[in-house]
Amino acid sequence: MMLRVLWILFFVAGLRSLAAAETLPAVSVTDAWSRPATGTGVIYATLHNTAAVPDRLIGASSPLARHIGLHETSEMKMPGMSSSMANMPMPGSMTSMKSVSSIPVPARGTTSLAPGGYHLMLDLRRDLKAGDVVPLRLHFARAGWVKTSAQVRPIR
Amino acid sequence: MFFGYTHYPDVCPTVLVHLAKAVHSPTTSAAESVVFITVDPDRDSPEVLKRYVRLFDPQSIGLTGSLKSLEPVYAVYHVVRQAVPVNHSPSDYSIVHGTSLYYAGRDGSMKGFGSWEDDTAELTEDLKRFQ
Numbered sequence: 556m557m558l559r560v561l562w563i564l565f566f567v568a569g570l571r572s573l574a575a576a577e578t579l580p581a582v583s584v585t586d587a588w589s590r591p592a593t594g595t596g597v598i599y600a601t602l603h604n605t606a607a608v609p610d611r612l613i614g615a616s617s618p619l620a621r622h623i624g625l626h627e628t629s630e631m632k633m634p635g636m637s638s639s640m641a642n643m644p645m646p647g648s649m650t651s652m653k654s655v656s657s658i659p660v661p662a663r664g665t666t667s668l669a670p671g672g673y674h675l676m677l678d679l680r681r682d683l684k685a686g687d688v689v690p691l692r693l694h695f696a697r698a699g700w701v702k703t704s705a706q707v708r709p710i711r
Numbered sequence: 712m713f714f715g716y717t718h719y720p721d722v723c724p725t726v727l728v729h730l731a732k733a734v735h736s737p738t739t740s741a742a743e744s745v746v747f748i749t750v751d752p753d754r755d756s757p758e759v760l761k762r763y764v765r766l767f768d769p770q771s772i773g774l775t776g777s778l779k780s781l782e783p784v785y786a787v788y789h790v791v792r793q794a795v796p797v798n799h800s801p802s803d804y805s806i807v808h809g810t811s812l813y814y815a816g817r818d819g820s821m822k823g824f825g826s827w828e829d830d831t832a833e834l835t836e837d838l839k840r841f842q
Contacts, residue, residue: 640789
């Protein structure tokens with residue numbers, strides 16, 4: 556009897572996961588780009604989620620990078636830190652970059668990875684020059700792995 | 712003139728791209744050059760810094776040295792810097808630092824300040840105004 560109940564439970568669980576597979580969120584990546592770089596590189600992109608549930612970017616990999624970190628730049632305006640130099644007021648602002656465990660992509664929404672905000676930081680295996688293409692795989696918590704490639708844009 | 716470090720892929724390159732475009736804009740005089748001073752002398756050796764600044768503009772100047780020799784420079788320009796560990800690893804750290812841009816004459820006299828958020832057009836205007 557106990558065994559039979561277990562089998563039924565397994566069966567129901569299986570059906571549920573099938574149903575979940577049908578409603579997996581569709582996440583896509585567009586406009587991935589980078590800059591010429593040596594040592595440390597960056598990736599910016601737009602993440603689109605067409606599903607009714609939120610998703611999260613949780614990791615990334617590329618054959619051109621030893622490691623890719625998810626980062627967020629934050630700026631701190633520090634009015635108290637403002638000072639003056641040569642009798643001119645100096646703006647008081649600091650920038651810092653922190654490592655984040657995930658980057659949220661809202662339900663039926665987009666998240667931009669853009670200068671001054673979220674970005675991917677690459678520990679590069681080789682230098683990037685304008686015109687290069689960086690193959691990328693982005694790992695989302697629900698959608699799984701999504702392939703894309705980033706164009707290395709010229710500086711000027 | 713701008714303070715930053717080569718392991719920062721976001722803000723420092725963004726500023727250096729805009730500065731390179733502004734310095735080479737047809738409306739500015741050809742006399743300006745970009746000076747990038749590291750806040751991360753442990754990782755930014757002269758070789759690393761040279762390769763880095765030349766990505767943006769072959770004429771720009773990168774400056775590094777021992778932390779001891781740079782600290783008085785940071786003090787003069789009111790640059791606050793603080794190393795912050797990333798991922799709990801001693802070799803992996805980021806540096807919180809001030810983001811002002813400094814417009815100086817050839818004699819070192821201070822002409823004005825800018826922000827890292829200034830785009831190419833704003834920087835070009837400032838270069839003309841402060842030259």
